[in-house]
Amino acid sequence: MLVSVLEPLIFATIAFYLWGAGGREQTLLYVALGAGLMGMWSATLFGSGGLIQWQRWQRTLELLVAAPPRFLVTALPFTVATASLGLYSVAATLLWGRLLFGVPLAFEHPFLFLLALPATVLALGVLGLVFASTFVFYRHANAFSNLLEYPVWLASGVLVPVSLLPGFVEPLSWALAPTWGVRALRDAAFGGNPLPEIGACLALAVAYLTLAAVAMANFERLARRHATLSLT
Amino acid sequence: MAAARVFLVGGVISYRALFNWIRPLSYATTMLGIPLFQLLFFAYVGRFAGVRDDAFFVVGNAVQATAMGGLYAMTMTVANERFFGTLAPVLATPANRLALFLGRALPVVLNALAVSAVAFAAGLLLLDFSLPAARVPALAAVVLVTATATTGLGLLLGSLGLRVRDVLFASNLVYFGTLLVCGVNVPLDVLPPWLQAVGRALPLTHGVEAARRVAGGEGLGGVDGLLATEAGIGAAYALVAFALFRVFELEGRRRASLETY
Numbered sequence: 001m002l003v004s005v006l007e008p009l010i011f012a013t014i015a016f017y018l019w020g021a022g023g024r025e026q027t028l029l030y031v032a033l034g035a036g037l038m039g040m041w042s043a044t045l046f047g048s049g050g051l052i053q054w055q056r057w058q059r060t061l062e063l064l065v066a067a068p069p070r071f072l073v074t075a076l077p078f079t080v081a082t083a084s085l086g087l088y089s090v091a092a093t094l095l096w097g098r099l100l101f102g103v104p105l106a107f108e109h110p111f112l113f114l115l116a117l118p119a120t121v122l123a124l125g126v127l128g129l130v131f132a133s134t135f136v137f138y139r140h141a142n143a144f145s146n147l148l149e150y151p152v153w154l155a156s157g158v159l160v161p162v163s164l165l166p167g168f169v170e171p172l173s174w175a176l177a178p179t180w181g182v183r184a185l186r187d188a189a190f191g192g193n194p195l196p197e198i199g200a201c202l203a204l205a206v207a208y209l210t211l212a213a214v215a216m217a218n219f220e221r222l223a224r225r226h227a228t229l230s231l232t
Numbered sequence: 233m234a235a236a237r238v239f240l241v242g243g244v245i246s247y248r249a250l251f252n253w254i255r256p257l258s259y260a261t262t263m264l265g266i267p268l269f270q271l272l273f274f275a276y277v278g279r280f281a282g283v284r285d286d287a288f289f290v291v292g293n294a295v296q297a298t299a300m301g302g303l304y305a306m307t308m309t310v311a312n313e314r315f316f317g318t319l320a321p322v323l324a325t326p327a328n329r330l331a332l333f334l335g336r337a338l339p340v341v342l343n344a345l346a347v348s349a350v351a352f353a354a355g356l357l358l359l360d361f362s363l364p365a366a367r368v369p370a371l372a373a374v375v376l377v378t379a380t381a382t383t384g385l386g387l388l389l390g391s392l393g394l395r396v397r398d399v400l401f402a403s404n405l406v407y408f409g410t411l412l413v414c415g416v417n418v419p420l421d422v423l424p425p426w427l428q429a430v431g432r433a434l435p436l437t438h439g440v441e442a443a444r445r446v447a448g449g450e451g452l453g454g455v456d457g458l459l460a461t462e463a464g465i466g467a468a469y470a471l472v473a474f475a476l477f478r479v480f481e482l483e484g485r486r487r488a489s490l491e492t493y
Binding site for chain 1: 257260261262266269270272273277278279280281282283404408409411412417418419
């Protein structure tokens, strides 16, 4: 509730007031979509690692890892599900913007918008799987993941264009699913062609899945060798 | 003498226990890393929105960084006694309750000063912000008052943690709320009157305004009214917090529910 709805609403409200005071030419819909993606990223970031921690605290992590199916296959639905909580963020910020700030919800390509949403959720969910894999071995990986909320918001251009940031950030942004997700949603909303960005989301999902498979296999092996799965 | 020992030694041990549980790496990333990236995020949002200059966001977020400790650490330092099952032994002692309670706030205030200093340093190094050395002592005094006031609100949340199940939800909500209503990132005059009123009833708002004036060259004498208001608000929250602490303690003893969830 906090991460998926309340936090994005607070950030959306801050952005609405700042954009209003600054007289930016970008529409408030631009801001609402960005704030929605911020919530989707937060839900993915904290939910994906959190689910491994929760399994560990509930003493079910060892059982899941020891079960015949690969743990990667078991964890993937969890992480995609946590990313899908971000749909609440998008819906909440759009509704909030409409009701309190009069944001016009006029989408140029509504069907492509509806196509971009699941593609973004899928890409973020698989990225969440990469994060979740680190929690299998590193019990305190949240120390690192806690740090990633603001940097990824910045580097993926959800509110501020990446071109305004230092030059080294742009190549990094290409590897981040939220970058392509927010571009796809904005292109669908404002009349661009979101299909390349949707394709980038799907391509990144495949790349993340490959990375997650390698990382999960190694972290799982290390956790078995060091007998740390059940340690909290 | 015993009360002073409970205040100082008890507070330090309680604080060390907090970070022994969550490890130094968590301290560095959470207490220092998050305020740093928060500052950068809002400074760039401010630049893009074209509202105010970097100094507005550096001072606002560096002072608000005191809430990382003042709200979260303070909440956890009190509420975790219940979570880790040490509340009953602590309350079974005859220790002075005021010393026991306020002693937990002292390390939090000192930590908040350090966190704020790191955020200011980041602003100086990474953003378009400058601060003449002569203004640092006055700014430190403003941050000290603000950190103490914010800790008063943290004490209130910590006291609520002796009764409610998930007090960190409230801490998170208040923390993010301060980003909106306390003039940290959104100028107060841009907000609707009722949100301004909410902000003015919270710690930070007057402290942030005083810090901006001092960073802009005004002396402490020019912001004494703001600092007095900030201190008064913090004291009011701390007073209510202590009253709740005593009520929940007595209720918990009477109903044998100190550590039940």
